[in-house]
Amino acid sequence: MTKSKLRVYDDTRAMFHLPDGVIYLDGNSLGALPLGVAERVSRVITTEWGDALIRAWNTAGWYAQPRHVGDRIARLIGAEAGSVMVGDTLSLKVYQALAAALDMSASRKVVLSDTGNFPTDLYMAEGLIATLGRGHQLRLVAPEEIEAALSEEIAVLYITEVDYRTGRRHDMAKLTAKAHALGIVTVWDLAHSAGALPVDLAGSGADFAAGCTYKYINAGPGAPAFLYVAPRHADSARAALSGWMGHAKPFAFELAYVAAGGIERMRVGTPPVLAMAALEASLDIWDRVDIAEVRARSLALGDLLIAEVGRRCPSLELVTPRAHERRGSQVSFAFDGGYAAMQALIARGVIGDFRAPDIMRFGITPLYIGGSEVMRAAEIIEEVIAGEVWRRPEYQVVNAVT
Ligand SMILES: *Cc1c(COP(=O)(O)O)cnc(C)c1O
DSSP: OOOOOOOTTTTTGGGEEOOTTOEEOOTTTSOOEETHHHHHHHHIIIIIIIIIGGGHHHHTOTTTHHHHHHHHHHHHTTOOTTOEEEESOHHHHHHHHHHHHHHHTTTOOEEEEETTSOHHHHHHHHHHHHHHOSOOEEEEEOGGGHHHHOOTTEEEEEEESBOTTTOBBOOHHHHHHHHHHTTOEEEEEOTTTTTTSOOOHHHHTOSEEEEESSSTTOOOTTOOEEEEEOTTTTTTOOOSSOOGGGBSSGGGOOSSOOBOSGGGGGOOSOOOHHHHHHHHHHHHHHTTSOHHHHHHHHHHHHHHHHHHHHHHOTTSEEOSOSSGGGBOSEEEEEOTTHHHHHHHHHHTTEEOEEETTTEEEEEOOTTTOOHHHHHHHHHHHHHHHHTTGGGSGGGOOOOSOO
């Protein structure tokens, strides 16, 4: 059965819960709540967990779910069917991807990343390198220098497509092609790409990719991550986290590990069934929207925010590239009082976030944000900045989570 298409915003806005008086520009950090989630999770709790109990692993399809949900995500990221596994957290999935990639290029020792990468990706690489103890080195260069830093010395190119602070976007097809020409394996982090813009993993030839589902995909706090392995590597990639669910025969309970065929080997342990139910409900919307339409709207809304804030608040310095092909789906400004200014905005219902040292981030999520919300947000930003409201003492107190 083909489901009817949804028009972005016009049909989708009403499918989200958004509190009155809030303009939510932080869907790049935690997506808004799709209305279908509560009903779905509650059904899984009562009829599946409650009534079917342990039988639900078979009768409700819990066991096969990580792979089936992976196929639904595959559509959003241009991946082949059967190439995406869901589970764990993004920190773990980048670890698995990098471990498999390093294993494929045993004689090279350098992992290349950039200083715009998200810290957990870098920390996980450090941890993996220490565990392997084979003398690997994590080399960081500025994002603009990545292309020039590719060489035959590099084992793995390990970067995030869209920079979490600036929203700057790498050219995945071009960098992957250049990396491959030099014998480099590629690992792409899609945390700020999946559900934000069209990704073409199969077309670009990427080797590995990982991403999370609680940002643009709207699956809720702690929602599981996903891992992509190009089909040409799926039967040979080594699963460093060799858990029982990635075993060829988990229920034979053999004493020795034998990797399952294909993407199944990237499973680790028991999947988070309740969190996966929320993810499925969020994908019910994604299955019916055209990501190209989401992207077109995102760019138009981003242009509007850039123009309006630029005109009203010259003291905010735009750090997101203006060129469409070079940016993701957020708009960021550098401002010395950025933390306090964001607190003042949140107090006025405009929810964005702050990233040290001085970045104010505004996520653009066209499923539930439109032009009128962006215009209203720009007016409130002007009030806070031009009116110096952010200087008030109550906005200077720093919370644990920014
Ligand atoms: C959000 C984000 C993460 C978060 O990792 P978790 O394990 O889900 O906490 C990792 N990497 C990047 C690039 C991110 O943007």
